[in-house]
Amino acid sequence: MDPRQLSYELREGQSANMTRRRWIIGLSMIGTLAGQIVGLYQTGIIKHLPDPPVPIFDSDKVDASTYAYKRANSPDAPAMIVNYGITAWLASAGGLDRARQSPLLPIAMGLKILTDIGTAGKLAQEEWAENKALCAYCQAATVASVVSAALALPEVIEAAQNLVGSAQGSEELARR
Numbered sequence: 001m002d003p004r005q006l007s008y009e010l011r012e013g014q015s016a017n018m019t020r021r022r023w024i025i026g027l028s029m030i031g032t033l034a035g036q037i038v039g040l041y042q043t044g045i046i047k048h049l050p051d052p053p054v055p056i057f058d059s060d061k062v063d064a065s066t067y068a069y070k071r072a073n074s075p076d077a078p079a080m081i082v083n084y085g086i087t088a089w090l091a092s093a094g095g096l097d098r099a100r101q102s103p104l105l106p107i108a109m110g111l112k113i114l115t116d117i118g119t120a121g122k123l124a125q126e127e128w129a130e131n132k133a134l135c136a137y138c139q140a141a142t143v144a145s146v147v148s149a150a151l152a153l154p155e156v157i158e159a160a161q162n163l164v165g166s167a168q169g170s171e172e173l174a175r176r
Contacts, residue, residue: 001094001095001101005095006094006095009095009096010092010095013095013096015096015097016154017096017098017099017106017154017155017158018096020151020152020154020155021091021092021151021155023147023148023151024087024088024091024109024113024148024151024152025088025091025092027144027145027147027148027151028084028085028087028088028091028144028148029084029088030084030140030141030144031080031083031084031087031116031141031144031145032080032081032084032085032088034080034137034138034140034141035077035078035079035080035081035083035084035137035141036077036081037049037137038059038063038075038076038077038080038135038137038138039075039077039078039080039081041059041060041063041064041077042063042064042068042069042075042076042077043075048060049063049135049136049137051136052136054136056133056134057133057134057135057136057139058131058133058134059135059136059137059138061131061133062127062131062133062134062135062138063075063077063135063137065130065131066130067126067127067130067131076123080138080141083116083119084116084141084144086112087109087112087113087116087145087148090105090108090109090112091109091148091152093105093109094106098155098159099155099158099159099162100158100159100162103159103160103162103163103166104159104163105159106152106155106156106158106159107156107159107160107163109152109155109156110149110152110153110155110156113145113148113149113152114149116145116148117142117145117146117149120138120141120142120145121142123138124138124139124142
């Protein structure tokens with residue numbers, strides 16, 4: 001797609017799928033913001049993570065625990081930033097009619113969001129097992145992923161239908 005056209009469609013284009021994609025991008029940015037805040041704590045730039053007044057949340061404890069530093073010899077928040085950045089990138093890739101023109105993009109986005117949910121669930125289980133507490137910021141990102149999955153579903157279904165229809169059309173042409 002011509003970059004000028006893509007720029008226009010992403011900024012000005014109107015459709016139900018585009019509205020949902022914009023929401024997914026925004027929710028992914030919430031995930032990156034959560035990772036940025038936790039990353040500031042995990043690297044000593046800030047000294048405290050305020051939590052909502054709910055007993056299961058103790059972000060300081062969780063994000064300073066061995067759980068949060070056991071992968072790749074680094075704190076986990078920078079990986080969270082990259083992870084949600086990739087989701088935002090997939091949601092922003094392609095033009096207004098990508099479900100028809102580039103159906104693999106919405107399908108990849110949907111699969112990535114499902115991976116985000118699975119990863120968040122596994123990490124929440126690990127948080128709780130080690131700390132008997134949860135990180136409020138991480139759980140906000142988890143909620144953003146669940147909402148994103150619901151928002152992605154209509155476009156993913158449309159893309160899958162277009163992909164299957166395109167494959168069936170190719171088979172029909174091959175038979176002629």
